[in-house]
Amino acid sequence: xxxxxxxxxxxxxxxxxxxxxxxxxxxxxxxxxxxxxxxxxxxxxxxxxxxxxxxxxxxxxxxxxxxxxxxxxxxxxxxxxxxxxxxxxxxxxxxxxxxxxxxxxxxxxxxxxxxxxxxxxxxxxxxxxxxxxxxxxxxxxxxxxxxx
Numbered sequence: 816x817x818x819x820x821x822x823x824x825x826x827x828x829x830x831x832x833x834x835x836x837x838x839x840x841x842x843x844x845x846x847x848x849x850x851x852x853x854x855x856x857x858x859x860x861x862x863x864x865x866x867x868x869x870x871x872x873x874x875x876x877x878x879x880x881x882x883x884x885x886x887x888x889x890x891x892x893x894x895x896x897x898x899x900x901x902x903x904x905x906x907x908x909x910x911x912x913x914x915x916x917x918x919x920x921x922x923x924x925x926x927x928x929x930x931x932x933x934x935x936x937x938x939x940x941x942x943x944x945x946x947x948x949x950x951x952x953x954x955x956x957x958x959x960x961x962x963x
Contacts, residue, residue, distance in 0.1 A: 818845040822923040824852045824914045824948075827886060829961035830929025835890075837959045838927035842899060850921055851890055851903035854913035855883045880907065911947035919953050930958040
């Protein structure tokens with residue numbers, strides 16, 4: 816298996832950090848480039864008691880975008896300091912859609928991502944990001960669970 820580009824989606828959770836650790840080991844082994852992806856969805860379904868929707872100022876969305884970008888840039892700098900070839904991107908899209916789109920755009924050879932064990936009705940109704948990515952990704956997906 817040829818692995819040149821590894822896409823690592825992150826929400827900066829423990830599972831995502833464990834996935835990043837795994838991706839770093841794989842990148843070293845294959846001489847691959849890491850691409851960090853942070854997908855944030857800044858749409859908030861807010862409604863007032865009078866059924867009048869709240870309007871958030873444009874500065875709110877700018878702040879969300881700036882914070883997401885800063886987190887990704889910081890993580891990339893850390894990877895580069897460790898001698899890894901890495902880039903990063905933050906996008907204002909739902910996670911599973913953003914991951915698959917980035918994998919397609921990058922012609923990623925592998926996606927390494929964290930997973931959480933959703934259970935019960937929430938899982939049945941929503942599924943998980945990892946499950947949706949596994950079903951629709953254009954390349955292999957390795958899911959990694961954080962140590963308990």
